[in-house]
Amino acid sequence: MRLVLVGPPGAGKGTQAVRLAERLDVPHISSGDLFRANLRDKTELGLAAQRYMDAGELVPDEVTVGMLRERLAEDDVEKGFILDGFPRTAAQADALDELLRDAGNELDAVVSLEVGEDVLVQRLLARGRTDDTEDVIRRRQEVYREETAPLLEHYAEQLVTVNAVGEVAEITDRIVDVLGPR
Numbered sequence: 361m362r363l364v365l366v367g368p369p370g371a372g373k374g375t376q377a378v379r380l381a382e383r384l385d386v387p388h389i390s391s392g393d394l395f396r397a398n399l400r401d402k403t404e405l406g407l408a409a410q411r412y413m414d415a416g417e418l419v420p421d422e423v424t425v426g427m428l429r430e431r432l433a434e435d436d437v438e439k440g441f442i443l444d445g446f447p448r449t450a451a452q453a454d455a456l457d458e459l460l461r462d463a464g465n466e467l468d469a470v471v472s473l474e475v476g477e478d479v480l481v482q483r484l485l486a487r488g489r490t491d492d493t494e495d496v497i498r499r500r501q502e503v504y505r506e507e508t509a510p511l512l513e514h515y516a517e518q519l520v521t522v523n524a525v526g527e528v529a530e531i532t533d534r535i536v537d538v539l540g541p542r
């Protein structure tokens with residue numbers, strides 16, 4: 361199963377991706393987690409990404425695509441993946457299309473997690489990550505609307521939408537249901 365989760369910051373992509381990865385037995389690949397791991401290890405890539413992350417801006421596409429290309433070349437990805445937080449721009453989606461095409465694969469579905477904006481801000485403020493200050497949260501929402509939301513059209517054919525308000529387990533069930541038997 362090859363899945364992409366999309367949704368605004370706070371929609372629960374990370375939470376659902378972890379649960380789906382377990383249910384579907386495929387690796388969970390989070391671009392944000394990869395950046396944070398690089399930051400923790402003080403790699404060159406991590407240091408290059410830091411100022412963008414702190415400001416709620418997107419890390420430049422070349423850096424992000426390079427990092428994902430490496431991750432998607434690892435052996436565990438052969439059985440599929442759940443992508444969380446990537447792609448976030450049209451250029452990243454094009455790069456992913458090309459990677460998949462070269463490997464003779466395609467996405468099974470793109471799952472859009474739908475949540476109203478007031479719920480999002482509440483969730484993010486409760487999460488307390490260092491980039492979860494109100495200004496940065498607002499900026500990330502804006503970046504989502506401008507850069508990432510247009511991808512829903514790019515993926516019109518594979519897109520399934522799920523109401524992502526409610527209990528965590530219930531939302532996972534909704535996603536699994538909408539994916540159907542595959």
Ligand code: AMP
Nearest residue numbers: 391392412413417418419424445446448
């Ligand atoms: P996340 O954990 O998905 O909220 O990502 C945290 C931060 O990492 C974002 O605010 C961006 O600065 C950066 N980031 C994560 N994924 C991407 C991506 N696909 N493209 C560019 N920047 C990203």
